Amino acid sequence: MRDEDFLAERFEAHRGRLLAVARRMLGSAGEAEDAVQEAWMRMSRSDTTHVDNLGGWLTTVVGRVCLDMLRARRSRAEQPLEAETPVPAAAPDPEQDVLLADSVGGALLVVLDTLTPAERLAFVLHDLFAVPYGEIGGVIGKSPAATRQLASRARRRVRGAQAAEADPTRRRELVDAFLAAAREGDFEGLLDVLDPDVVVRTEAGVTAGALAVAKGASGYARHITGVVVPALVEGRAGIALLRDGRVERTLAFTFVHDRIAVIDITTDPATAARSDVTLL
Structure with missing residues (x-):
């Protein structure tokens, strides 16, 4: 088997999990595909011979890519409402709704949209995918203790969302x-x-x-x-x-x-x- 075929085979073994992480981070099936493709490009340019836990390594790579994408959204969000120019809306994606519904309900998606990129990453990776705080901290440039605080703050918002929804x-x-x-x-x-x-x-x-x-x-x-x-x-x-x-x-x-x-x-x-x- 050629080296590139072996590399692709190793990556494909983790694609499902990477897509799940990216979908929950970004809330968009299309953007999730882009994030996973970027992770593949980074893997193909890196020497992963001595990586013991390739799944964990790829998860942190996808986390970094998603974090960059979320931060880019926030920077675009600084445009005032009256300055916006309408563009055609994206078509609804039924596949996205089905894939997210298994573990992320509508109320949770709403709350995730109100979190900062770092809070969202900490919550999704830790609470939904059991990534240790130390590894998440390496992605966002925070200590494990600070990362724990970010996830805790996000968790409080998520837990209170449905109970406190207005009548x-x-x-x-x-x-x-x-x-x-x-x-x-x-x-x-x-x-x-x-x-x-x-x-x-x-x-x-x-x-x-x-x-x-x-x-x-x-x-x-x-x-x-x-x-x-x-x-x-x-x-x-x-x-x-x-x-x-x-x-x-x-x-x-x-x-x-x-x-x-x-x-x-x-x-x-x-x-x-x-x-x-x-x-x-």
């Missing part, structure tokens, strides 16, 4: 308060209803952090020319922007710890018009 009446109150504060440019009022690590997702990218989201929401609201009303968007509490009686934009909210933790915004009018929207 329907409270969700409506939060949506109304968000809408009123945005209309009035009430920055402090927005901060009162937003989770400190709130994430806003649009076709153009991601914005993270209450300060950035509040600034973008209050600034954007001043330029709205249509009618904005509370609504159920695909069954979730949200807001619809109407122009000439047609739904032109939607916001759908997810709540964690009695705060707005994730806002999914559809900015493309054609996509918004096809959404299941019930005006309230």
Whole structure:
């Protein structure tokens, strides 16, 4: 057997686990494939002859790749909401939903999106894949004790997510308060209803952090020319922007710890018009 064939065979023996790690880290089947491919490229350029635990070595490599990808997302997230330019949304990936559902429920995925890249890596690798804190610390450049603290902080958020999710009446109150504060440019009022690590997702990218989201929401609201009303968007509490009686934009909210933790915004009018929207 040629050396390159033997190397590929060794890598393929670990591909399933590497994909599982990357999917849970990134929440995207396509990005997970990219991360694993990058791990293969790094392995093919490295001398792994003396690596005793190739699976562990590859897991840390994939962890580093995913960490870089998550940090790149955060850097793009610094764009204010009003500066975003809509681009076509990615098609839903049923395979991704099935693959994630076995150990990561919807509430957990929401909470993972509110964690910092380092917290997410520490939690996923340790709690879901039993990677020791010492190895994870080597990936993120932290001591084992500091890595343990990151995972513990993430774990508290994850454990409290479902229990503390707001009831329907409270969700409506939060949506109304968000809408009123945005209309009035009430920055402090927005901060009162937003989770400190709130994430806003649009076709153009991601914005993270209450300060950035509040600034973008209050600034954007001043330029709205249509009618904005509370609504159920695909069954979730949200807001619809109407122009000439047609739904032109939607916001759908997810709540964690009695705060707005994730806002999914559809900015493309054609996509918004096809959404299941019930005006309230």
